Amino acid sequence: MNKKSFTIAIIVAKSAKEVLHAIKEVPKWWNSEDFEGDSSTLNDEFIIYHPNQHYSK
Numbered sequence: 001m002n003k004k005s006f007t008i009a010i011i012v013a014k015s016a017k018e019v020l021h022a023i024k025e026v027p028k029w030w031n032s033e034d035f036e037g038d039s040s041t042l043n044d045e046f047i048i049y050h051p052n053q054h055y056s057k
Helices: 018-023
Strands: 036-039 046-051 054-056
Touching: none
Parallel strands: none
Antiparallel strands: 036 046, 046 054
């Protein structure tokens, strides 16, 4: 079996706490009308929906 993996490092001038906070603010990545659910804690579920373009759950 051919094992495939992907690794990337991104260096930013922010603390780990600031970065994690920004990552968890998923509604700010999208138009708030397209976001449903919660993304503030581990195992939260949310939906991003752009009619006729994109759907993620």
